[in-house]
Amino acid sequence: MPSSGSRKRISESTIHRLSLYYRTLSLLEKENYETVSSKELAKREKLTPAQVRKDLSFFGSFGTRGLGYNVNELKSKIESILGINRDWKVALIGVGNIGSALVSYKEFAKQGFHIVKLFDNDQRKIGSNHKGITVSDIKDLDMEVKEANITMVILAVPATVAQYIVDDVVKAGVTAILNFAPINLRVPPFVHLRNENMSMELEYLSFAMVNNHAPKKSK
Amino acid sequence: MPSSGSRKRISESTIHRLSLYYRTLSLLEKENYETVSSKELAKREKLTPAQVRKDLSFFGSFGTRGLGYNVNELKSKIESILGINRDWKVALIGVGNIGSALVSYKEFAKQGFHIVKLFDNDQRKIGSNHKGITVSDIKDLDMEVKEANITMVILAVPATVAQYIVDDVVKAGVTAILNFAPINLRVPPFVHLRNENMSMELEYLSFAMVNNHAPKKSK
DNA sequence: ACTGCCATGTGAAATGGTTCACAAGAAGTA
DNA sequence: TACTTCTTGTGAACCATTTCACATGGCAGT
Numbered sequence: 001m002p003s004s005g006s007r008k009r010i011s012e013s014t015i016h017r018l019s020l021y022y023r024t025l026s027l028l029e030k031e032n033y034e035t036v037s038s039k040e041l042a043k044r045e046k047l048t049p050a051q052v053r054k055d056l057s058f059f060g061s062f063g064t065r066g067l068g069y070n071v072n073e074l075k076s077k078i079e080s081i082l083g084i085n086r087d088w089k090v091a092l093i094g095v096g097n098i099g100s101a102l103v104s105y106k107e108f109a110k111q112g113f114h115i116v117k118l119f120d121n122d123q124r125k126i127g128s129n130h131k132g133i134t135v136s137d138i139k140d141l142d143m144e145v146k147e148a149n150i151t152m153v154i155l156a157v158p159a160t161v162a163q164y165i166v167d168d169v170v171k172a173g174v175t176a177i178l179n180f181a182p183i184n185l186r187v188p189p190f191v192h193l194r195n196e197n198m199s200m201e202l203e204y205l206s207f208a209m210v211n212n213h214a215p216k217k218s219k
Numbered sequence: 220m221p222s223s224g225s226r227k228r229i230s231e232s233t234i235h236r237l238s239l240y241y242r243t244l245s246l247l248e249k250e251n252y253e254t255v256s257s258k259e260l261a262k263r264e265k266l267t268p269a270q271v272r273k274d275l276s277f278f279g280s281f282g283t284r285g286l287g288y289n290v291n292e293l294k295s296k297i298e299s300i301l302g303i304n305r306d307w308k309v310a311l312i313g314v315g316n317i318g319s320a321l322v323s324y325k326e327f328a329k330q331g332f333h334i335v336k337l338f339d340n341d342q343r344k345i346g347s348n349h350k351g352i353t354v355s356d357i358k359d360l361d362m363e364v365k366e367a368n369i370t371m372v373i374l375a376v377p378a379t380v381a382q383y384i385v386d387d388v389v390k391a392g393v394t395a396i397l398n399f400a401p402i403n404l405r406v407p408p409f410v411h412l413r414n415e416n417m418s419m420e421l422e423y424l425s426f427a428m429v430n431n432h433a434p435k436k437s438k
Numbered sequence: 439a440c441t442g443c444c445a446t447g448t449g450a451a452a453t454g455g456t457t458c459a460c461a462a463g464a465a466g467t468a
Numbered sequence: 469t470a471c472t473t474c475t476t477g478t479g480a481a482c483c484a485t486t487t488c489a490c491a492t493g494g495c496a497g498t
Contacts, residue, residue: 083429101320176424210302
């Protein structure tokens with residue numbers, strides 16, 4: 001009984017898996033599948049059918065017993081759960097290595113995340129053009145973010161300045177931040193912060209190689 | 220002491236947190252701290268002291284009761300647990316948007332991951348130079364990877380071709396892959412695969428905004 | 439040496455997440 | 469209508485991770 005207020009906490013892993021389901025459903029749609037079972041969905045993302053069904057069950061009953069899920073319908077349900085059934089205007093701060101790669105990264109736009117503003121503090125970059133967007137001076141951040149009604153920001157600046165910029169960004173009314181700097185940022189409780197730490201995964205690989213794999217012990 | 224056979228499975232989260240501790244310890248080192256308590260370490264990464272101690276306890280007893288951990292010593296312990304107390308030679312495949320950003324990404328080198336080979340299939344890119352490395356033809360992958368004794372690869376190619384390349388890469392003897400393509404890749408059980416899915420975190424933010432955080436929207 | 443204080447290391451308890459197992463619904467067939 | 473097959477949705481069981489709580493050991497001051 002999903003009473004409108006009783007919001008059970010949904011785990012992070014469940015949300016991440018919704019992203020995977022969404023990705024697979026998009027593919028299935030292209031392959032002209034009408035329906036898909038939890039079994040097939042699971043297979044395509046190396047999960048278990050029970051996991052798939054449980055994840056979806058947190059949000060409702062989207063399937064038909066004996067048949068599976070309608071691909072189009074489930075896709076659009078997940079879109080609306082994830083909030084990607086709309087367009088998000090995103091500002092990207094820091095047009096360096098990573099930053100300029102992200103401007104051209106097509107996956108973001110595909111999911112409705114549109115980078116509409118670029119900021120940097122480097123005079124040589126300010127005024128230059130990336131994919132049709134002119135880089136603004138970070139000093140104008142407050143004004144421009146408010147004016148464009150932007151609530152989501154991608155942060156691709158050096159770790160040393162990240163906290164200062166976050167503080168400004170929050171003051172400008174942003175409530176969602178995707179941070180690429182390898183540092184733990186402080187934000188007020190009403191601001192959503194996620195970190196993308198690319199070294200972390202390399203380190204995991206390194207760990208796996210050195211430990212798991214290593215000189216195969218007789219077990 | 221170094222548990223040779225009794226290999227308890229260490230959770231992914233623990234390993235990820237080791238990366239965080241490592242990062243903080245590097246910082247503390249620069250700030251000339253001699254020792255650090257689990258409390259301080261926890262505070263700096265928004266974790267609990269018990270969590271920190273438990274994580275470390277899987278690998279040994281590195282602290283001193285009443286005092287805490289020696290910064291230098293703990294840092295080097297974690298380095299060796301993560302396997303980053305050595306240099307890794309890494310090949311990067313796909314010199315597009317993301318790929319060319321990663322060549323210049325300094326964090327990798329800082330942790331001992333050195334990109335030493337670049338591959339692409341685009342004639343216009345082959346032969347060109349990125350940060351002192353010449354882009355090779357992907358057709359020479361097998362030969363060059365074997366010759367350079369490379370076991371770790373970063374994959375920054377389009378999803379459509381990722382699986383084919385992975386198959387080749389595995390044949391060439393690579394056993395660790397960091398994949399940036401938004402697709403679920405098949406690898407043999409002895410190959411370590413990690414995925415970096417940047418849209419996923421944006422989707423999480425979007426979810427958080429739409430659900431957790433109430434309608435503050437008045438357009 | 440004694441005392442007070444502090445912070446680790448770790449079993450045990452609590453919490454959270456995943457898998458199991460099965461009742462029940464839907465569609466097709468006779 | 470009755471029967472078969474298929475697959476969902478979901479409590480309950482199971483397993484993993486996190487947190488608790490405290491005995492233990494080290495250090496400093498007297």
